[in-house]
Amino acid sequence: MKTIIKYITAIICVSIVSSCGDEFLTLTPKDQLTDLNFFQTESDAQQALTGVYGQLQPNQTYGVSIDAADIEWAMSGDLYEMDGSAARIEIHTLALPASNTKIRDMYQQTYTGVSRANFTISRVSQMEELDADVKEKILAQAKFLRAIYYYRLVNYFGGVPLVLEELDASSEMEIPRATAEEVWAQIETDLTEAIAVLPETWEGDDFGRATKGAAQGFLAKAYLWQEKWADVVRVSEEIINSGHYGLVENFRDIFKEENEANEEIVFATQFRGGNDGEGSNIVYRTAPRGAPSEFTGSGAWSNFVPQGHWVNAFEKDGSGKIKDERYWDVIIGPGEPHQDMPDFVMPTSVPDGWSKTGYITTKYWQKATIGMSGVNAPVLRYAEILLNYAEALNEVGRSAEAMAQVNLIRQRAELDAKSTALGKDAVLDAIFYERRMEFIWESAGAFSDLNRRGRFIDFIRENRPNFAQLNVDSKPWLQTQPILLPIPREAWERNKALEQNPGYTF
Numbered sequence: 001m002k003t004i005i006k007y008i009t010a011i012i013c014v015s016i017v018s019s020c021g022d023e024f025l026t027l028t029p030k031d032q033l034t035d036l037n038f039f040q041t042e043s044d045a046q047q048a049l050t051g052v053y054g055q056l057q058p059n060q061t062y063g064v065s066i067d068a069a070d071i072e073w074a075m076s077g078d079l080y081e082m083d084g085s086a087a088r089i090e091i092h093t094l095a096l097p098a099s100n101t102k103i104r105d106m107y108q109q110t111y112t113g114v115s116r117a118n119f120t121i122s123r124v125s126q127m128e129e130l131d132a133d134v135k136e137k138i139l140a141q142a143k144f145l146r147a148i149y150y151y152r153l154v155n156y157f158g159g160v161p162l163v164l165e166e167l168d169a170s171s172e173m174e175i176p177r178a179t180a181e182e183v184w185a186q187i188e189t190d191l192t193e194a195i196a197v198l199p200e201t202w203e204g205d206d207f208g209r210a211t212k213g214a215a216q217g218f219l220a221k222a223y224l225w226q227e228k229w230a231d232v233v234r235v236s237e238e239i240i241n242s243g244h245y246g247l248v249e250n251f252r253d254i255f256k257e258e259n260e261a262n263e264e265i266v267f268a269t270q271f272r273g274g275n276d277g278e279g280s281n282i283v284y285r286t287a288p289r290g291a292p293s294e295f296t297g298s299g300a301w302s303n304f305v306p307q308g309h310w311v312n313a314f315e316k317d318g319s320g321k322i323k324d325e326r327y328w329d330v331i332i333g334p335g336e337p338h339q340d341m342p343d344f345v346m347p348t349s350v351p352d353g354w355s356k357t358g359y360i361t362t363k364y365w366q367k368a369t370i371g372m373s374g375v376n377a378p379v380l381r382y383a384e385i386l387l388n389y390a391e392a393l394n395e396v397g398r399s400a401e402a403m404a405q406v407n408l409i410r411q412r413a414e415l416d417a418k419s420t421a422l423g424k425d426a427v428l429d430a431i432f433y434e435r436r437m438e439f440i441w442e443s444a445g446a447f448s449d450l451n452r453r454g455r456f457i458d459f460i461r462e463n464r465p466n467f468a469q470l471n472v473d474s475k476p477w478l479q480t481q482p483i484l485l486p487i488p489r490e491a492w493e494r495n496k497a498l499e500q501n502p503g504y505t506f
Contacts, residue, residue: 038123039123039124039126039127042130042131042134045120045123045124045127045130045134045135045138046138048116048119048120048123048124049120049124049138049141049142051116051120052113052116052117052120052141052142052145052146053141053145053209053270054116055109055112055113055116055145055149056113056145056269056270056379057269057270057271057280058109059281060102060105060106060108060109060110061106061109061110061113061149061152062148062152062269062377062379062443063269063280063282063377064269064282064364064377064378064441064442064443065281065282065285065303066102066105066106067106067152067443068377068441068442068443069081069285069303069304069441070088070091070102071091071102071103071106071156071447071485072442072443072444072445072446072447072448073304073440073441073446073447074088074091074092074304075091075092075094075446075447076446076447076450076456076459076460076463076464077092077307077309077460077463077464077466078306078307078309078310078436078440078446078463079304079305079306079307079310079440079441080304080305080306080307080356080357081303081304082289082301082302082303082304082305082355082356083301083303087100087101087102088102091103093469093470094470094472094475094478095475096475096477096485096486096504097486097504098486098487098488098489098492098500098504098505098506099488099489100486100488103156103485103486103488104488104489104490104491106152106156107153107157107487107488107491108488108490108491110149110152110153111149111153113145113146113149114146114149114150114153114163115163115167117142117143117145117146117149118146118163118164118165118166118167119166120138120142121139121142121143121146121166122165122166123166124138124139124142125139136197137197137198137199139197140193140194140196140197140198140210141194141198141209141210143190143191143193143194144190144191144194144198144210144214144215144218145210146164146190147186147187147190147191147194147215147218147222148218148379150162150183150186150187150190151187151218151221151222153183154180154183154184154187154225155225155448156448156484156485157484157485157487157501158177158180158482158484158501159177159178159179159180159181159182159183160177160178160183161175161176161177161178161495161497161498162178162182162183162186163175164186173494173495174495174496174497175495175497176497176498176499177497177498177499184222184225184226187218187222188219188222188223191215191216191218191219191222192219194210194212194215195212195215195216195219198210198211198212198214198215199211199212200212200213200242200244201244207261208260208268208270208376210267211244211266211267212242213239213242213244213245213266214266214267214380216235216238216239217239217266217267217380217384217385218267218380219235220232220235220236220239220385220388220389220392221380221388223235223392224388224391224392224452225452227395229392229395229396230392230396232388232389232391232392233389233392233393233396233398236385236386236388236389236392237389239266239385240385240386240389244263245263245264245266245382245385246263246264246382247263247264247382247383247386247408247409247412248262248263248264248412249412250329251325251326251329251330251412251413252329252330252339252363254378254381255330255363255364255366255375255378256366257273257366257373257374257375257376260376263382264381264382264383265376265378265380265381265382266379266380266381266382266384266385267379267380268376268377268378268379268380269376269377269379270376271372271373271374271375271376271377272374273369273371273372273373273374274371274372274374275371275372278372278374279371279372279373279374280372280373280374280375280377281299281372281373282364282373282375282377283296283297283299283364283365283366283369283373283375284299284300284301284369284373285301285302285303285304285364286302286303286304286360286361286362286363286364286365287299287300287301287302287360287365288300288302288346288353288354288355288360289301289302289353289354290351290353290354291344291354292344293368294368295338295341295343295344295368296365296368296369297367297368297369297370298369298370298371299369302353302354302355302360304361304441305355305356305357305359305360305361306331306357306359306360306361306440307357307359308357308358308359309463309464309465310436310440311327311331311333311357311359313433313436313437313463314326314327314437315415323414323415324413324414324415324437325412325413325414326413326437326438330361330362330363330440331359331360331361331362332346332359332360332362333346333350333358333359333360334346334347334348334349334350334358335347335348338362338365339362340362340366340367341367341368346358346360361440361441363440363441364441378442378443379443380444381439381442381444383409383412383438383439384439384444384445386405386408386409387405387406387409387431387434387435387438389402389405390402390403390405390406390427390431391428391431393405394424394427394428394431399420399422399423399424399427400420400421402427402431403418403419403420403422403427403430404420406418406427406430406431406434407420409434409438410434413437413438418430428453432449432450432453432455432459435449451482451483452482454481454482456483457472457478460472475503476502476503477501477502477503477504478503479503480501480502480503484501484502485501486500486501486504487499487500487501487504487506489506492506
């Protein structure tokens with residue numbers, strides 16, 4: 001089906017029946033479909049929903065490249081960007097011009113997800129012959145997806161144009177920004193409505209779809225941003241008490257392609273290996289450039305590598321050896337073997353082309369990959385649910401219980417438990433330390449979490465060795481709370497009703 005979808009930044013031709021991940025989202029393309037004859041059957045409605053899921057896959061949305069690596073972990077300074085492209089350097093150095101192409105692409109692709117969700121909600125709602133239960137579940141999934149696309153936008157840009165209807169060629173395109181409060185309110189509405197309908201689990205080919213727990217998890221994250229601590233506690237306890245989630249005993253096993261249906265993954269972007277458009281290039285971005293192809297497969301770029309100061313932040317034993325199992329499960333450094341391919345050993349003197357810092361993360365590089373990777377991108381893990389819960393518990397005066405959650409994470413990492421008698425500030429520091437060591441190269445734990453609590457500048461002052469070169473005091477966009485990314489210039493060129501965020505120019 002081909003339909004012209006007009007959204008905030010452009011008039012874009014979007015195929016709603018695009019590809020989208022593992023088998024439950026795989027489609028057979030159909031020719032000669034139009035808006036008038038497409039929404040006739042359940043299959044048509046499911047294919048439209050597949051298009052909404054499909055927009056999770058791009059690197060610009062929830063594919064753990066631009067979101068998790070370029071923005072989250074490069075801005076916090078714990079990942080180093082090897083390729084040195086101008087757009088990445090701008091982000092890494094916190095220059096953040098409105099012309100930055102990575103930020104532009106993320107904004108546009110996320111709005112494409114919103115557009116697809118609106119289209120699906122509009123058209124499926126009008127299908128009178130569709131089974132009521134099927135319709136409810138499709139609409140609930142589309143609302144969940146619209147909510148997490150808007151979550152991404154308000155997280156990075158603050159208030160943005162809030163569009164909830166299908167747009168066409170006659171729609172008004174000069175749409176001003178809503179307030180951040182209005183966007184958060186809509187996210188809460190969509191997620192609450194989704195929670196009332198979504199199942200707790202999906203079986204068989206439906207594995208990977210949005211669940212009640214995933215919607216609750218994002219609702220808790222939305223509450224965190226708004227400092228609605230009691231609501232975070234309530235929703236987190238509902239997730240925990242559901243009994244559907246837990247911490248996987250071995251940290252590395254969380255990410256393995258053959259173990260994707262594990263109890264820790266609350267929601268993930270689905271990929272399937274091969275060359276059919278359903279895969280990810282995450283292995284290419286991870287494996288060391290120039291290493292033997294028998295270990296890397298058909299490509300290795302080592303775009304993002306862990307910084308030495310992040311590695312040095314791991315807790316060590318009396319001999320100076322890292323004792324945190326998270327390091328040994330997903331990182332290799334000089335002279336260390338790959339966890340799943342022990343015949344691959346990092347040289348004691350690591351070539352600059354492999355890694356400028358001497359380290360590689362192997363969360364997503366598990367084997368040599370011919371073609372694209374089928375490793376899923378984690379979006380929300382149970383470990384984050386627990387740390388979000390801990391943060392809220394600490395704010396409502398239940399700090400001892402908060403540290404109990406933190407100690408669950410530490411126990412899995414084979415670290416000693418910390419005292420449950422710590423003061424409120426020390427508990428918050430402990431929570432953020434675990435975020436930092438737990439979520440490297442995931443969408444949690446770095447810039448956004450630090451930013452929402454006003455901790456980002458203090459963090460990089462303390463932890464980025466190049467802090468003095470960042471010239472933070474001369475960059476007015478870094479003086480706001482929260483820090484916002486610039487509204488892209490190309491978005492403004494198409495919608496002059498947009499106002500720029502403080503400190504930036506178009």
